Amino acid sequence: MRPVALVTGASRRLGRAFAEGAARSGHDVAVHYRSDPAAARDAVAALVALGARTEAFPSDLRAPGAPGRLVEAVLRRFGRLDLLVHSASPWLEKPVEEVTEADWDDVFSVGPRAGFFLARAAGPALCAREGAILLVSDVAATKAWPRHVPHAVSKAAVEALVRNLAVALAPGVRVNGIAPGIVLPPDDLPASEVERLVSRTPLRRAVPVEDLVSAALLLSANRSVTGQVLAVDAGRAVV
């Protein structure tokens, strides 16, 4: 029987790339999505074409109890879990003056809070398979991004969660994080702004999706690494 991966936010962009990477590395894949069933169906079709057994699971991870119910549904369908990738995350750009309490709640409930409850619910099944958790952070976690304060702070919390879960779930489950730099910029970010950001990055390039995904899978597969956050960012975190 093939190992099983649950990937959150897997219907599009990077979440879908993590899901396809997991399928290429031999996993069956549970595709979590929230709002776009058509995109989830496309992702499922792509994974089937890669030879994976797969199914889409809708869930708004802000809802009380939703992370636990998602894991239960995946275990009912697949019977095992080997890898949990928590990629879902709201993208919020607002000046400080406009940020609301609801914005903070959204960002934190989908990021670190759902990450915690997904990991807790998945822990026993992952432990049974010497499995792994990968939480998706952002270089923002270690920066000051004044137009993205809740996002940056929630990613710092995600990185703290990596360290805490790595100890809480040891020795049965390894927990790591990945902090992408510029991979797929937001659709509404002007090309000139992307160029400006890339020109200030040491390697002077955006990160190809395949570099991010291969690093994520390598990190998750290594049986001696836990509690680490790997920046895959063309050097952005160090400037």
Ligand SMILES: NC(=O)c1ccc[n+]([C@@H]2O[C@H](COP(=O)([O-])OP(=O)(O)OC[C@H]3O[C@@H](n4cnc5c(N)ncnc54)[C@H](OP(=O)(O)O)[C@@H]3O)[C@@H](O)[C@H]2O)c1
């Ligand atoms: N793109 C980059 O270059 C980049 C750089 C650094 C870090 N990252 C991180 O990488 C991850 C993926 O990035 P991305 O650019 O692919 O993200 P994205 O396009 O903004 O997609 C966000 C995902 O989060 C899901 N989501 C949002 N709110 C949710 C909720 N309340 N409940 C459940 N799911 C929810 C969305 O689901 P629906 O679409 O179904 O609503 C979507 O799949 C994120 O953690 C992001 O912070 C990305």
